[in-house]
Amino acid sequence: QFLGCEEASCLGSGVKGIGRFHQMLSTSSSPLQLEGHKRYGPIWKAKFGPILTVHVADPTLIEQVLRQEGQYPMRSDLSSWKDYRRLRGHGYGLLTAEGEEWQEVRSLLGKYTLPPKAVESYDGILNTVVTDLLACLKRRHRLSAHGLITDIANEFYRFGLEGISSVLFESRIGCLESQIPKETERFIESINTMFVMTLLTMAMPAWMNRMFPKSWDTFCQCWDYMFQFAKGHIDQRLKKESEKLAQGEEAKGQYLTYYLSHQGLSMKDIYSNVTELLLAGVDTISSTLSWTLYELSRHPEIQTALRNEVLMVLEGKQIPGSSDVARMPLMKAVVKEVLRLYPVIPANARVIPDRDIQVGGYIIPQKTLITLCHYATSRDASFFSNPNEFQPQRWLSKEHRHHPFASLPFGVGKRSCIGRRIAQLELYLALARILLQFEVRPDPDGAVVPPMTRTLLVPQSLINLQFIEL
Numbered sequence: 001q002f003l004g005c006e007e008a009s010c011l012g013s014g015v016k017g018i019g020r021f022h023q024m025l026s027t028s029s030s031p032l033q034l035e036g037h038k039r040y041g042p043i044w045k046a047k048f049g050p051i052l053t054v055h056v057a058d059p060t061l062i063e064q065v066l067r068q069e070g071q072y073p074m075r076s077d078l079s080s081w082k083d084y085r086r087l088r089g090h091g092y093g094l095l096t097a098e099g100e101e102w103q104e105v106r107s108l109l110g111k112y113t114l115p116p117k118a119v120e121s122y123d124g125i126l127n128t129v130v131t132d133l134l135a136c137l138k139r140r141h142r143l144s145a146h147g148l149i150t151d152i153a154n155e156f157y158r159f160g161l162e163g164i165s166s167v168l169f170e171s172r173i174g175c176l177e178s179q180i181p182k183e184t185e186r187f188i189e190s191i192n193t194m195f196v197m198t199l200l201t202m203a204m205p206a207w208m209n210r211m212f213p214k215s216w217d218t219f220c221q222c223w224d225y226m227f228q229f230a231k232g233h234i235d236q237r238l239k240k241e242s243e244k245l246a247q248g249e250e251a252k253g254q255y256l257t258y259y260l261s262h263q264g265l266s267m268k269d270i271y272s273n274v275t276e277l278l279l280a281g282v283d284t285i286s287s288t289l290s291w292t293l294y295e296l297s298r299h300p301e302i303q304t305a306l307r308n309e310v311l312m313v314l315e316g317k318q319i320p321g322s323s324d325v326a327r328m329p330l331m332k333a334v335v336k337e338v339l340r341l342y343p344v345i346p347a348n349a350r351v352i353p354d355r356d357i358q359v360g361g362y363i364i365p366q367k368t369l370i371t372l373c374h375y376a377t378s379r380d381a382s383f384f385s386n387p388n389e390f391q392p393q394r395w396l397s398k399e400h401r402h403h404p405f406a407s408l409p410f411g412v413g414k415r416s417c418i419g420r421r422i423a424q425l426e427l428y429l430a431l432a433r434i435l436l437q438f439e440v441r442p443d444p445d446g447a448v449v450p451p452m453t454r455t456l457l458v459p460q461s462l463i464n465l466q467f468i469e470l
């Protein structure tokens with residue numbers, strides 16, 4: 001149910017006094033954003049279950065919100081993710097922490113995830129993960145009829161989990177081996193179910209969650225497993241470290257868990273941060289990689305141009321490093337374009353906890369959940385010509401500048417994605433080597449696969465691709 005903004009110049013009435021803002025990152029599905037924008041223009045109020053939220057679907061207005069987000073930007077003041085942590089007595093990780101607590105961890109982690117120099121150092125370990133991904137693809141390729149690999153996202157989930165684990169632990173956890181560890185499968189399943197349950201628990205008022213606790217219970221069980229998985233790996237890794245030290249060996253690690261544990265963070269906070277980083281590194285990578293190959297398979301001329309770019313930069317080398325991918329403008333444009341069309345997190349959110357703000361001539365009262373609809377803006381013909389077409393060249397042309405807030409797949413500002421540089425490096429390293437080994441073609445029987453929202457933006461049906469070995 002939508003309430004058009006034109007009905008009131010102030011969005012205050014009815015917005016104040018809502019008890020629970022469950023939203024974590026997004027309540028707004030992609031079709032809902034497009035429909036809302038079409039019916040009501042760039043700003044409107046809408047209800048999702050018990051949550052009343054102001055939607056903003058114009059880059060200038062999104063910029064206005066983000067410029068007023070304050071010292072400690074907040075995505076939501078209450079969410080089922082936070083409820084779970086309170087219930088179990090867990091700490092908050094970077095995704096869920098707020099205020100000074102958030103700022104402290106953000107500054108600490110940011111030192112190792114944001115400066116390009118710091119991120120470059122992960123290329124060695126990430127390349128070992130890419131080597132295993134290629135072995136996996138070759139195994140599947142050999143066993144398949146006509147090189148058709150079905151459900152490509154499934155291979156990339158395991159790649160995402162192994163990739164983020166390698167950065168967190170500087171060691172490998174076996175997600176890409178031919179015998180997939182049961183715990184890996186269960187971790188990935190837990191993430192997927194948790195996202196679906198996030199939507200269900202948000203759509204119901206709190207009393208309904210108490211009366212019909214199945215969704216809430218399943219949601220908690222998924223988180224329990226994710227925390228348990230992370231704790232197991234952290235304990236194992238830190239134990240190895242202390243054994244090394246006991247034997248007089250130098251134990252200077254180059255991995256995120258090491259940095260966190262040597263900067264005075266409590267074990268409780270390390271567990272919650274690592275759990276949330278593991279979660280953040282799986283679907284994001286898998287989805288972006290799947291959509292990239294899907295689009296490249298449908299645009300063979302762009303695929304060939306990208307392969308040529310990789311070949312030219314590598315000059316006969318087989319394995320690119322971070323300095324090589326930094327010299328691949330088409331690669332960067334392809335990933336940017338994929339994230340414009342398929343932003344894994346299709347809407348972002350902000351709550352300004354302590355003051356009303358003015359946006360596009362409306363007053364948005366403090367504590368209102370504001371949904372930033374960047375799926376809608378990035379498919380809006382006013383900001384991108386042929387908005388539904390895959391045209392990476394648009395990012396390379398100097399004449400066509402885009403509004404800087406029209407496509408924000410990683411968010412922007414102090415609370416933006418802290419893993420974006422790691423994610424980009426991982427995607428570039430994987431894509432470069434996949435394209436050197438394979439030509440990727442669409443599923444011969446395959447229809448168009450549209451995206452849909454399940455908290456995250458996911459393919460509506462499986463993405464199957466034909467791999468031809470080069």
Ligand code: HEM
Binds near residue numbers: 164343420
């Ligand atoms: C294509 C890949 C990715 C995309 C599109 C993406 C997108 C996003 C978005 C939209 C946000 C919210 C930003 C905001 O509120 O302004 C976010 C936050 C975050 N992301 Fe990512 N992400 C990706 C990969 C990763 C990876 C690989 C990691 C882990 C290394 C990661 C860790 C995080 C964390 C910890 C936050 C919370 C930051 C904070 O609250 O301070 N992300 N991401």
